[in-house]
Structures are given as C-alpha cells and as structure tokens.
Amino acid sequence: MLAYILKRIAAVIPVMLLVAVFVFLLLRLTPGDPAAIIAGDAATPAQLERIREAMGLNQPIHIQFITWMGALLQGDLGVSLISGVPVIDMMSQRLGPTISIALLTITISVVLAIPMGVAAAWRRRSWVDYCVMSFSVLGFSMPVFLVGYLLLLLFAVNLGWLPVQGFTPISKGIVPFLERAILPALTLASIYIALIARMTRASMLEVLGEDYVRTARAKGAGERRVLFIHALRNAAIPIVTIVGTGFALLISGVVVTESIFNIPGIGRLTVDAVLARDYPVIQAMILLTSAIYVLINLLIDISYTIFDPRIRY
16 A cells, blocks of 8 residues: 555656646747736836846746746745735635635535435435436536526525625634635535535445445345445545545636635636736646646545555555
C-alpha cells in the first residue's frame, strides 16, 4: 500500500509541471498587451516600454518562464496588473467563501444522496426507486441559475426566512453563516444529489446480487447491516470518485451561483481577471484549480486502498 501511495504522489510532480508550462505559454501567446491595459488608451510608446521593462515583458519568453517559475516555487504568485495587490492576498480573501460553500454543498449532497441511492437500489422498481430517479432527472435538467432564483423567490422574497444575498464567514457564527450559505449550497446540491444518488443506485445494484451479500443474509445479518456495511462498502469506489470530482468542480465552477447570491469567491475573481486580461491572477487561478483537481484525484486514489484491499499488494 505504501509503495502505491508513493507512486501516486510521485506522478503528481510531472503533471503539475506540464500544467505550469501550458498555463504560462497559453496566456503569454494570446493576443493583447498587458502593458497597454495597465497604461490605458492614452499611453505613449515610451510609457508602454517602461511598463514592459518593469514587468519583464521585453525579455525572451524562456527567461520570463524561468523567472516566473522561480518566483512560483518561492510562493510568489505575482501582483495583479489591475489593482496592484499581491495575487496571493486576493486569492486568500476569495478562497474562504468558495470552499465554505463547496464543503456545505458536498455535505448536504452526501448526507441526502447516498441513503436515497441505497433505498432506490434496495426497493428497485418500487415507488421509492421511481421517486429517486425522477428527482435525479429533474436535478440534471434544471439549470443552476433557475434553481437559485426559485429558491431566492421562495425563501428570501416570499417567505422572508433568509437573506437575499451576501456571505458571512463561519468565524462570525454558525447561524449567520448558514443563513447566507444554505441557499447557494442547496442550489448547487440539487445537481450533485441527483448525480450521487444515481451513481449510488447503479453501484449498489451491481453488488446486491453478489455471493457475499447472499451469504451475509443467510447468516442472519440485518438488512441495514447488509446494505450499509457489506454492500455499500464494496460499491463505494465509484461513489467516492464522483464525490471527489464533484468537490473539485464546485471549487472551480461556482461562477453562476456566486453571481446570483453575490458571494465574493474565486469564481467571480476569475471572471473579472479574464475580462481585464490580468495575467498573474489568471495564471494563479488556473494553477489553483489544477492543483485542486490533482490533489483530489490523489486522495481518491489513496482512498481506493481502503475500499479495495487488492490495491495494498
């Protein structure tokens, strides 16, 4: 098992290096001059040249890459071309809300979806199964922005139970945090509950007919133990994969939800940086998203050693 884990960790290094090279070349070779963006339309050629020299943009591209990688390895992600604020500070301010919403979303999704999927597989072709599958189809079919506006209309506007927009960090209290985070989390969870419930049902159907399940029942094990101990553990690998991938998608793909609920997260920061051609911020956000994907996939691979003992050898 240890050799497997070390091998998976070692595979992360070349992947991240390739991502860094790709991100640097992609942004540097796209049309547009960062110096012209900073200086404005009225800038003279001399002013543009001074800005390029100060930023190192007049150097050969391989020198720019070496300088950028050296700073990156020291934890320096550069300075925003637009605001002049260090990128690491901008990310640290925006990362908290996004991760908080993502964790709450995944928690709600797992707590609700896995029992739904298990119940649907256990009562296959019954009204329970049909209800779960109908909800899954509905969850996949409805756009996120539509779910968000419907929840806002019902709970914030009509009933007045929750605030309309904004974000309160969890450090200021669980209740204020939940008051503003529950609606965006439910908006995102509508998709992931459907996805996880469907995957759980399919995985459970594959294992419920296996010999070890029949043996457990023949030995007198209770139905709850059979479902959640014997069957669910052996069906967990695809479920864990979906949950992990879903969390990575939440971190990088909450732009619409953050816009609807006015949440100052990294999704909105990324959109603002792309529109302004703020290269250091764009590079940092792509690297962050890639690192999250790689790390979560690494954790998923390591979790396989728990659910599949054959990997240990």
